[in-house]
Amino acid sequence: MSLPPSARIAAELRDQITSGALRPGDRVPSTREIIQRWGVAMATATKVLATLRHEGLVQPVPGVGTVVSPKRADHSSVATVRRKKTPGQEPALPALRLATTEPEPMLTRDRIVATAMAVADVEGLGAVSMRRVATELGVAAMSLYRHVADKDTLVLQMIDAGFGEMNLPSDPPPGWRERLEFAARSLWAMFRRHPWMAQAMSVTRPQLLTSTLAGGEWMLAALDGHGLDLATIFTAHITLFTYVRGTAAHLEFEAEAEAATGLNADEFMDTQVDTMRSIMAGGEFPVLRRLAETEYDFNMDTIFEFGLQRLLDGFAVLIDGAGLTSAGGAPSAPMGGGGT
Numbered sequence: 001m002s003l004p005p006s007a008r009i010a011a012e013l014r015d016q017i018t019s020g021a022l023r024p025g026d027r028v029p030s031t032r033e034i035i036q037r038w039g040v041a042m043a044t045a046t047k048v049l050a051t052l053r054h055e056g057l058v059q060p061v062p063g064v065g066t067v068v069s070p071k072r073a074d075h076s077s078v079a080t081v082r083r084k085k086t087p088g089q090e091p092a093l094p095a096l097r098l099a100t101t102e103p104e105p106m107l108t109r110d111r112i113v114a115t116a117m118a119v120a121d122v123e124g125l126g127a128v129s130m131r132r133v134a135t136e137l138g139v140a141a142m143s144l145y146r147h148v149a150d151k152d153t154l155v156l157q158m159i160d161a162g163f164g165e166m167n168l169p170s171d172p173p174p175g176w177r178e179r180l181e182f183a184a185r186s187l188w189a190m191f192r193r194h195p196w197m198a199q200a201m202s203v204t205r206p207q208l209l210t211s212t213l214a215g216g217e218w219m220l221a222a223l224d225g226h227g228l229d230l231a232t233i234f235t236a237h238i239t240l241f242t243y244v245r246g247t248a249a250h251l252e253f254e255a256e257a258e259a260a261t262g263l264n265a266d267e268f269m270d271t272q273v274d275t276m277r278s279i280m281a282g283g284e285f286p287v288l289r290r291l292a293e294t295e296y297d298f299n300m301d302t303i304f305e306f307g308l309q310r311l312l313d314g315f316a317v318l319i320d321g322a323g324l325t326s327a328g329g330a331p332s333a334p335m336g337g338g339g340t
Contacts, residue, residue, distance in 0.1 A: 004263060005040050006047035013048070017057050017068055024070040028058055031122075041264045046255050049122050059136060060118030107139055109147040113157045117194065120158065124256055125196040130154070155200055156207055162194050163211035168218045176319065177312055179222035183215070184244050184308050188301075191248035195255055198248035203238060216241075226319045236315055243311055247304050265298065 003011070013029070016022045029037060034045035049066055052058045059069045116133045130151055134141040148154045166186045172179045191198050201207060216237065223233045258264050263271070280289040 004267065005038065006044045006051065006258070006264075009034060009038050009040070009044075009048045010051040013052060014055070014057060017052075022068050024068050026068045028052070028066050028068060030066065041266075044258065044264045046122060047258050053122060060115065060122065066118075066122075107137065107143060107147065109157070111137065112144055112147055113154065113161050116154055117158050117161060120196045121194055124252065125155070125200055128154070128158075156209065159197060159200060159207055160209045160211050162190055162197050163209065163215055165193070166190055166211075166215060168215060172218070172222070176222045176226060177316065180219060180240060180312060180315070181308065183219045183222070184240060187215075187241070187244045188248065188304055191244070191251060195248070195251040198245050199252050201245060203242055203245070223315075223319075228318060232318065236318070240311060240315075243307060244304075247300070247307065250300065 013022070017028075022028060028049075031045035031049065034040065034048055038045075049058065053060075053066075056069055058066050060066050112133060115136050116128050119132060119136060120128050128151070130144050130148075131141045133154070134144050137144075148157065168183065168186065173182050206212070219237050219240065220233055223236055228236070254265060257268070276292055279285070280292060283289075
């Protein structure tokens with residue numbers, strides 16, 4: 001039985017680490033690099049790094065990425081030297097790299113938040129705890145409380161940092177539609193980088209942070225001055241934000257499902273073929289049956305863009321009754337806000 005893609009890729013990287021091809025402190029491929037090199041989905045790439053982290057082979061380093069764990073790699077280096085020794089001769093222990101003997105950088109709130117985000121990006125928000133973050137930083141758990149009150153506060157600061165990455169320009173694109181497209185795609189790109197954020201945020205009990213309020217003001221200003229009352233402007237803003245967040249919530253669910261089953265979305269659907277055929281055999285669902293017989297490209301970015309354009313078409317009716325795009329959902333401005 002062939003290994004699932006995540007296990008196969010993890011095995012390749014594991015071999016490179018244990019053989020010494022990837023040394024302590026060396027950066028391993030990021031999720032994006034795994035996607036490009038092996039042609040797999042984001043969830044598969046996330047599963048690869050999560051597997052290696054659980055084995056203690058790699059660890060996230062804020063500002064750098066995921067690197068080979070010094071502790072694990074040192075053991076591999078010793079084993080390699082011992083295999084090469086001559087009979088009756090004791091091998092010299094390999095020199096430790098400076099990174100393993102230098103003092104830890106000063107513990108700061110920014111380092112704590114960045115490390116917690118790195119854990120959540122790979123393993124989900126459920127994997128984040130004060131103890132886990134302290135372990136990743138190589139410090140005592142209690143030392144974190146001098147900088148962060150508790151996990152709830154830590155999550156708020158993680159959300160604040162995520163929104164801070166959006167970098168909405170002070171000189172926005174011309175036109176309300178182009179501006180909202182830019183904001184929505186920036187949100188989508190942020191949720192792509194940090195899938196856990198969509199589940200962590202609330203509309204009914206919003207996190208009142210400077211960065212989130214700044215993003216809201218930027219979007220509200222795009223709709224202001226076009227003849228809409230404030231209530232309608234705010235409702236339109238909430239509707240757009242809820243659409244992006246709701247669509248992005250599937251990203252975290254898919255990552256968790258793949259981690260639990262070892263199957264990406266396409267592989268899971270392959271297991272459902274017989275069930276689907278059995279249900280369709282009765283003829284009650286003719287349109288679904290025709291769809292099942294096609295090769296539909298289920299792409300979340302395409303679905304997001306289609307829905308975004310249809311939503312803005314509705315806003316256009318409110319504002320001026322014009323500006324509708326084609327049924328194909330082609331964007332009226334270049335993609336902005338950072339791609340995925």
